[in-house]
Amino acid sequence: MTDTLDIKITKTTKSRLAETDFSNLVFGRTFSDHMLVADYEGGEWKNIEILPYGEIALSPAISALHYGQAFFEGLKAYKHEDGTIAVFRPEKNAARFNKSAERLCTAEIPVDLFTQSIAALVDVDRDWIPAAAGHSLYIRPVMFATDAYLGVTPSKTYKFVVLTCPVGPYFTKPLRVKFETHYTRAAEGGFGYAKAAGNYGGSMLPFKKAAEEGFDQLIWTDAKEHLYVEEMGAANVMFVLDGKLVTPSTRDTILDGVTRDTVISLAKSWGMPVEERRVSIAEVVEGARNGKLTDAFGAGTAATIAPIGAFHHNGEEFTLSDPSTREFSQKVLKTLDDIRYGRVEDTFGWNYVVR
Ligand SMILES: Cc1ncc(COP(=O)(O)O)c(C=O)c1O
Structure with missing residues (x-):
């Protein structure tokens, strides 16, 4: 200082x-x-x-x-x-x-x-x-x-x-979400990675429509093809697929979330494989079908760890496991709380002590 x-x-x-x-x-x-x-x-x-x-x-x-x-x-x-x-x-x-x-x-x-x-x-x-x-x-x-x-x-x-x-x-129940394949939050060369007021103004109409359709949140997809997952509402989105923590890699269109970074750091410290890369809707759907998708959640300061309970795509509904039985996100949530409420030693140096 x-x-x-x-x-x-x-x-x-x-x-x-x-x-x-x-x-x-x-x-x-x-x-x-x-x-x-x-x-x-x-x-x-x-x-x-x-x-x-x-x-x-x-x-x-x-x-x-x-x-x-x-x-x-x-x-x-x-x-x-x-x-x-x-x-x-x-x-x-x-x-x-x-x-x-x-x-x-x-x-x-x-x-x-x-x-x-x-x-x-x-x-x-x-x-x-x-x-x-x-x-x-x-x-x-x-x-x-x-x-x-x-x-x-x-x-x-x-x-x-x-x-x-x-x-x-912020969220008190598992979320029912849809992949947004019409509206776009951010495009390459734009300012999706910035926490610009305009990014949120532009998201209100898509949110309103998703809510009218009965969804709690929407998952943004890429502007070009709407085939790849980007973020979930005002949070990053993370999955456990085949035992690996998988999340879209940060780029122009994605906010580099502090919670996302925190979850990745915890996962790596536990020896869990982490993949930051493009994530397709198709593989998430496939994972839900074959049982390899064992966890799915939004990660953000306001949302903390917000479990996805079910998602909808192309007229099909996929219900995921009961969040209270999900090993990874439950462990993340508990560890995060323990650090943030000072119950365990802050080995990562994440707490900025005010007094
Ligand atoms: C669009 C968007 N993505 C991701 C996040 C998550 O970022 P953080 O974990 O830093 O809160 C937020 C805000 O909280 C956001 O508004």
């Missing part, structure tokens, strides 16, 4: 903590008392401030609104049983944030500024971190262009804002 950041802190005089129902949290609806805001101007980040969560005044001409120069991250802080508070792998999110920044032609942010400002915010709102099983504090950093200028050109000013939300489990 470099020098400690100079962060101005103004605490709320009206905490909403006492009136918040932590047993009924809807993902992303409940915000903690404070937020962090910083400005990029004149080639540097300045005015780093933690202040009560609330509205900020912006010109309606900002280029983020018109041209989508906006991107975000998603990570979590956990409260350990001994009271330690740690953020899970924030340096990975910082690196990905800057990958998004490069692709969207915005300012980049020093890794220390990203991690330390998140740590400071989490510390201020530490009483908002739920300790119940499956609960955590979701952290949402976002950067957006603030030049009030309608020219289609990179903005010269940006805001970096961090919000936090106490959250519980």
